[in-house]
Amino acid sequence: MEKTVIITLVLICAVLLVRCLVKAFRExxxxxxxxxxxxxxxxxxxxxx
Amino acid sequence: xxxxxxxTVALAGNPNSGKSTIFNNLTGARQHVGNYPGVTVEKKEGSxxxxxxxxVFVDLPGTxxxxxxxxxxxxxRDFVVKDKPDVVVHIVxxxxxxxxxxxxxxxQELGVPVVLAMNMSDxxxxxxxxxxxxxxxxxxxKSVVPTVGSRNRGTQELLDTVIDLHEGKIxxxxxxxxYGEEISAELEKLEKxxxxxxxxxxxYPLEWLAVKLLENDAWALEFIGGMPGGGxxxxxxxxxxxxxxxxxxxxxxxxxxxxxxGFISGACTEAKSCSVExxxxxxDKIDKVVLNKFLGLPIFALVxxxxxxxxxxxxxxxxxxxxxxxxxxxxxxxxxxPEGLANSxxxxxxxxxxxxxLGFFPLVLFMFFAIAFFEDSGYMARAAFVMDRxxxxxxxxxxxxxxxxxxxxxxxxxxxxxxxxLDNKKDRLITMMVTPFMICGAKLPIFALxxxxxxxxxxxxxxxxxxxxxxxxxxxxxxxxxKKAVFKGETSHFVMELPPYRVPTIQxxxxxxxxxxxxxxxxxxxxxxxxxxxxxxxFTFPQMEPGEGVSEEAAASAQMEQSFAGRIGKFVxxxxxxxxxxxxxxxxxxxGVAAKEVVVSTMGTIYSLGEVDPEEAEPLxxxxxxxxxxxxxxxxxxxxxxxxxxxxxxxxxxxxxESGPSMKWTLFLIFWTxxxxxxxxxxxxxxxxxxxxxx
Numbered sequence: 001m002e003k004t005v006i007i008t009l010v011l012i013c014a015v016l017l018v019r020c021l022v023k024a025f026r027e028x029x030x031x032x033x034x035x036x037x038x039x040x041x042x043x044x045x046x047x048x049x
Numbered sequence: 050x051x052x053x054x055x056x057t058v059a060l061a062g063n064p065n066s067g068k069s070t071i072f073n074n075l076t077g078a079r080q081h082v083g084n085y086p087g088v089t090v091e092k093k094e095g096s097x098x099x100x101x102x103x104x105v106f107v108d109l110p111g112t113x114x115x116x117x118x119x120x121x122x123x124x125x126r127d128f129v130v131k132d133k134p135d136v137v138v139h140i141v142x143x144x145x146x147x148x149x150x151x152x153x154x155x156x157q158e159l160g161v162p163v164v165l166a167m168n169m170s171d172x173x174x175x176x177x178x179x180x181x182x183x184x185x186x187x188x189x190x191k192s193v194v195p196t197v198g199s200r201n202r203g204t205q206e207l208l209d210t211v212i213d214l215h216e217g218k219i220x221x222x223x224x225x226x227x228y229g230e231e232i233s234a235e236l237e238k239l240e241k242x243x244x245x246x247x248x249x250x251x252x253y254p255l256e257w258l259a260v261k262l263l264e265n266d267a268w269a270l271e272f273i274g275g276m277p278g279g280g281x282x283x284x285x286x287x288x289x290x291x292x293x294x295x296x297x298x299x300x301x302x303x304x305x306x307x308x309x310x311g312f313i314s315g316a317c318t319e320a321k322s323c324s325v326e327x328x329x330x331x332x333d334k335i336d337k338v339v340l341n342k343f344l345g346l347p348i349f350a351l352v353x354x355x356x357x358x359x360x361x362x363x364x365x366x367x368x369x370x371x372x373x374x375x376x377x378x379x380x381x382x383x384x385x386x387p388e389g390l391a392n393s394x395x396x397x398x399x400x401x402x403x404x405x406x407l408g409f410f411p412l413v414l415f416m417f418f419a420i421a422f423f424e425d426s427g428y429m430a431r432a433a434f435v436m437d438r439x440x441x442x443x444x445x446x447x448x449x450x451x452x453x454x455x456x457x458x459x460x461x462x463x464x465x466x467x468x469x470x471l472d473n474k475k476d477r478l479i480t481m482m483v484t485p486f487m488i489c490g491a492k493l494p495i496f497a498l499x500x501x502x503x504x505x506x507x508x509x510x511x512x513x514x515x516x517x518x519x520x521x522x523x524x525x526x527x528x529x530x531x532k533k534a535v536f537k538g539e540t541s542h543f544v545m546e547l548p549p550y551r552v553p554t555i556q557x558x559x560x561x562x563x564x565x566x567x568x569x570x571x572x573x574x575x576x577x578x579x580x581x582x583x584x585x586x587x588f589t590f591p592q593m594e595p596g597e598g599v600s601e602e603a604a605a606s607a608q609m610e611q612s613f614a615g616r617i618g619k620f621v622x623x624x625x626x627x628x629x630x631x632x633x634x635x636x637x638x639x640x641g642v643a644a645k646e647v648v649v650s651t652m653g654t655i656y657s658l659g660e661v662d663p664e665e666a667e668p669l670x671x672x673x674x675x676x677x678x679x680x681x682x683x684x685x686x687x688x689x690x691x692x693x694x695x696x697x698x699x700x701x702x703x704x705x706x707e708s709g710p711s712m713k714w715t716l717f718l719i720f721w722t723x724x725x726x727x728x729x730x731x732x733x734x735x736x737x738x739x740x741x742x743x744x
Contacts, residue, residue: 006390010586017579021643025702 055103056215057132061125061156062140063149064111065430067168070198071140072108075208099208102215107134113148115155116266120469123268129159130253136211137161143173143180143195146321150313153189154226158257162221163191164210166203170195172551178321185320190222199554226312228260228305231296235263235289242282249276262286263293264302332550336431345435352428354514356419360412361509367411368497372668375404379657393589394582397657402581405653405669406573406646409494414566416493417459421561425553429454443525444532449480453524456487457517459565461700464489465707475536481704482531482718483524485696488517490569491645495691498649502673503684520692527725572644580643581650584636587614588658605659628690628727629683629734638690644697682743686734694726695719 060075062068076095093108109128110121129137139156141149146167156163165185167173173180186193192210196203213219228236239259243250250258253272261269263286270286273279293301339348379400386392423429432454437447448471456464464484471477488496500512588609595604609615610632617639618632625635633655641648649669656672673679695701701715708714737743 002390006394007586007590009394010582013579013582017576017583017643020576020579021698024699 055105056135056211057105057107058211059107059109059129059132059134059137060140061109061129061137061152062111062168063113063142063145063152066111066140066142066149067198068111068140069108071138071166071168071196071204071207072106074198074201074204075104075106097208100212102212104208104211107132112152114152115159116261116264116268126159129156129161131251133252134161135215136164138164138166138207138211140166140168140196140198143167143170144176144178146173146178146180147310147313147317150316151309154309154312155257157189157191157223157225158254158260160223160254160257162214164207164214165189165191165193166207167193167195168198170203171197171200181320185316188224188316188320190224192219192221199551199557226309228308231293232263232301232304232308235293236260238285238289239263239282242285243273246276246278246282249278260305263290264305265290265300332427335550339428339431340434342438345431346439349432349435350518352423352432353517354510356416356423357513357517358510359419360416361513364412364415365506365509368409368501371408371411372670375400375408376668378404390589393658394585397654398582398585399578401653401657401669402584402650403573403578405498405649406494406577407570408668409497409649410566410569410573412497413490413493413569414562417490417565418558418562420457421558422553425551425557425561427550439525443529445476445479445525445528449476449528452480452484453487453521456484456489457520460489460491461485461487461696462703465700465703468707475532478708478714479528479531479536481707482714482721483527485700485704485718485722486524486527486693487520488692489645490565491572491697492691494646494649495641496688498652498670498673499684499688502670503679503681516688516692523693523725523729527721573646576644577646577650580640580647581654584614584640584647584651585654585658587617587636588612588654602659609655609658624727627735628730629680629686630690631678634687638694641691642695642698644699645691648691680743682734682737685737686730689733690726690730692726693722693729695722 060068060072072093072095076097094105095108096103096105098104107128109125112122112125114122115126115129116122128134137156139153141153153163153165167180167182167185170180180195182193182195192214194203194207194210196207210219214221227233236256236259239262240255243255243258247255258269258273262273262282270283273282273286290301293304297304338344341348379396382395382400383392386395433447433450435447436450440446440450449468452464452467455467461484464487465481468477468480468484471480496513496516497509500509504512590613591611593608593611595601595607599607610619614636615632618636621635621639622632625631625638628634630638633652637648637651637655640651652673653669656669656676660667660672667675673684695718696704701718704718705712705715
C-alpha cells in the first residue's frame with residue numbers, strides 16, 4: 001500500500017515536471033524558470049534582464 | 050462602475066530614460082529596473098483603471114530612434130504603426146534632453162498623438178538646468194509633463210493628460226522638422242509615388258516612409274522593393290539621393306539627422322537655460338576615475354570582489370542557521386514517520402533535495418542585494434564601457450558584455466535574450482554562445498557548497514572571485530575562438546550611453562533583492578522539488594533485498610548502485626572518472642541540466658540516502674567533507690565542469706529560439722560547452738595530480 005502511494009506520487013511529479021519543462025520551452029520561459037526575477041506574469045515572457 | 054472606454058497607451062523612450070519606472074508607477078506592476086541600457090527587450094503590458102477609463106500601458110523597448118538598426122527599434126516602430134495606440138507617452142530624460150528628443154522627431158513623423166513626460170526633472174534641476182516646460186510644449190505643439198519616476202512624482206498629471214488628450218480636451222499641433230527646401234522637394238516626389246500605391250503601405254505614414262527611403266533605411270528599402278510597383282519608387286529614391294548627395298556633398302541621412310538635431314537644438318535653446326556648467330557634474334568627475342584607461346579594469350575587479358566579499362562574509366552565519374533548520378526538520382520527520390519508504394521519500398527526497406538548495410537562500414539574497422546596489426547606482430553600465438577595450442581584442446564589443454553581466458546578476462535566460470540589443474547577427478550568436486559560461490544565480494549554490502566544504506571559510510570570497518574571473522576569461526577566450534574559426538567577420542560599432550550616477554534607494558534595493566530571491570524560493574518549491582522526487586525515486590527503485598550479514602552501510606550503498614539512477618551513473622562513470630568524479634558526480638551533473646541547483650539537491654539526496662542512522666545525519670557540506678572519495682582538487686575539477694558545461698534546459702530552449710530558431714546552433718552549443726567543460730576539468734584534475742597538489 002505504502003509503495004503504491006509513493007509510486008503514484010512519483011509518477012504525478014514526473015508528469016508535472018514534463019509539463020513544467022514543456023511550458024518552459026514554449027515561450028513561457030521565465031514564469032517556469034524563475035531564475036532571474038524578471039518574469040512578465042501576464043505575457044509569460046522575459047523582460048530581457 | 051463600468052469603464053468609459055479602453056485605451057492603449059504606448060510608453061516609448063531612450064534606454065535608461067526611466068521608462069520602466071514610469072511604467073511601474075502607472076500600472077503598479079513590479080518590473081525590474083536596471084540602470085543600464087538595453088534593460089527592456091520585449092514590450093510589456095500593464096493596465097490601470099483611471100477616471101473610469103481602462104488604460105492598457107505597453108512598455109516598448111528602449112530605443113534611440115525608429116530606424117531598423119536593431120530588434121528593439123523594429124518592435125517599437127511596428128507597435129506604434131500597426132497596433133495604433135491611442136496615445137504615445139514619450140519618456141524623456143530631462144537631464145539629457147537634446148539626445149532624447151531625437152526619438153521624438155521620428156515619433157511625430159509617424160503622426161501619432163504624443164505626450165512628453167520629462168522624467169528625472171529633479172536631476173535636470175540639480176544639474177542646474179532650468180527647463181520651461183510650457184515653452185517647450187508650445188514649441189513642440191505637444192503636452193509636456195515633468196515627472197520624477199524614482200519618487201513617483203507627476204504620475205497623476207501624466208494620467209490626466211493622457212485622458213484629456215484622448216477625450217479631445219487637449220489639441221496637439223503638428224510641428225515637425227523643417228528639412229529645408231531641397232530635401233522637402235525630394236520627399237514630395239517620393240510621397241507622390243507612394244500615395245499612388247497607398248493600398249500596399251500597411252498603414253505606414255507616407256511622409257515617414259519617404260524620409261526613411263531617403264535615409265537609406267534597410268527595412269524601408271526592402272519593404273518598398275517587395276510591394277507591387279516598388280521598383281519605380283526605389284528608382285526615384287536613388288535619383289533623389291544622388292541629387293541630394295551632390296547638393297550637400299554628404300549622405301542624405303547625415304543631412305536629415307543634422308536637421309533633426311537642429312530642430313531639437315532650436316527648441317532647447319529657447320526652452321532651457323543652465324545656471325551651472327553642465328559638463329563638470331558629479332557623474333563626469335566619478336567617470337574620470339572609474340573609466341580611466343589604467344584604473345578602469347582594476348576598479349571593476351575590485352567592485353566584483355567587494356560583491357563576493359560582502360556576500361560570503363555576511364551570509365555565512367545565516368546559511369548555517371538554514372542548514373541546521375533543515376537538519377532538524379529531517380530529524381523531526383524521522384521521529385514522526387516510521388522508517389520505510391514514506392520516511393525516505395520525505396527526508397531523503399524532499400527535505401534533503403529542496404533543503405539543500407534552500408539552505409543557500411540567504412547567500413543568494415545577499416548577492417542579489419550587492420549586485421542591485423551597483424546596478425541601480427549606474428556603475429554596471431560603466432563596467433561594460435570599461436570592458437569594451439578588452440572585448441574588442443576578443444572580437445566583440447562592450448555591448449556584448451551586458452548580456453554576460455545580466456547572466457551573472459541573475460540568469461542566463463534574460464542574458465541570452467538581452468543579446469537582441471546587438472545588431473550584428475554573428476556578434477549576437479557568439480555572445481549567446483558565451484553568456485551561459487557566466488556564474489548565474491543557479492550555479493551559485495554549487496559553488497557555495499563546494500567552496501564551503503573544501504576550502505577555508507576566509508577564502509570563500511577569494512575563490513568565488515577567482516571563479517568569476519575564470520568565467521569571464523573562458524567566455525572571452527571562447528568568443529575569440531568562435532570569431533576566428535566559426536563566425537568570421539567585422540565587429541560592428543556602437544555608441545554606449547553612460548547614465549548619470551544615482552544613489553540607490555533602500556526600498557528599491559530590497560524590492561529587487563526580494564523579487565529575485567522569491568523566484569529562487571519558487572523555483573525550489575516547483576521544478577527542484579519535482580526533480581528531487583524523481584531523483585530520489587531513481588535511487589530508490591528497483592528495491593533490492595539486503596543479503597545476510599551485510600552491514601547497513603554496505604546495503605544502502607549497494608541499493609544506490611543497483612538503482613536506476615545508479616546504473617545510469619555507472620554507465621557514465623568512465624567518462625567522468627578521468628575528471629576525478631565517481632558515478633555520483635556524473636548523476637548530479639546530468640540532473641543539473643534540468644536546472645543547475647539540482648546538482649546540489651541531487652548531492653543532498655545521494656548523501657541522505659547513504660545515511661543509515663537519522664540521528665547521525667549531517668549537513669551536506671559536512672557529508673562531502675567526510676567523504677574520502679572527494680578532495681579539494683576533485684572539488685576544483687568538479688566546479689570547473691559545472692562552470693562550463695551545457696546551460697540548463699530552459700536556457701537551451703531560449704538559445705534555440707533566439708538563434709533562429711536553429712537546431713544546428715543549439716547542437717553546436719551543447720557539443721561546444723560539453724567538450725570545453727570536459728577538457729578544462731581534465732586539465733585541472735590531471736594537471737593538479739601531476740603537480741602533486743592532491744589526489
